[in-house]
Amino acid sequence: MCATFTDDDEGKRVVNANGEEIGMIQSVEGGAVHVDPDPGMADSIKSKLGWGDSDEETYMLDEDNVESISDDEVRLHEM
Structure with a gap:
C-alpha cells in the first residue's frame, strides 16, 4: 500500500502487524507523519x-x- 496521510490521521494509534500499539500519530505535515x-x-x-x-x-x-x-489506527507491515 502506498499510504496517503491527511490531517484526519492525527491522533490515530500506530500498531504493529500483531495489533500491539507502538505509538500515536502526533502530526501530519505535508505528507510527513x-x-x-x-x-x-x-x-x-x-x-x-x-x-x-x-x-x-x-x-x-x-x-x-x-x-x-483505518478510521482509528495505522497498521504496519510485519517486521
Missing part, C-alpha cells in the same frame, strides 16, 4: 523502523512500512 512512540516500545522495533537509539520526541514514519489505514 510524525509518531510519538510508546515508551515501552522495544528497541528492535525502533531499529527496524529506522528510528535509532536517540530519545527524540517524535519520529518520522516511512509510508512504505504501512499496511493499512
Whole structure:
C-alpha cells in the first residue's frame, strides 16, 4: 500500500502487524507523519523502523512500512 496521510490521521494509534500499539500519530505535515512512540516500545522495533537509539520526541514514519489505514489506527507491515 502506498499510504496517503491527511490531517484526519492525527491522533490515530500506530500498531504493529500483531495489533500491539507502538505509538500515536502526533502530526501530519505535508505528507510527513510524525509518531510519538510508546515508551515501552522495544528497541528492535525502533531499529527496524529506522528510528535509532536517540530519545527524540517524535519520529518520522516511512509510508512504505504501512499496511493499512483505518478510521482509528495505522497498521504496519510485519517486521
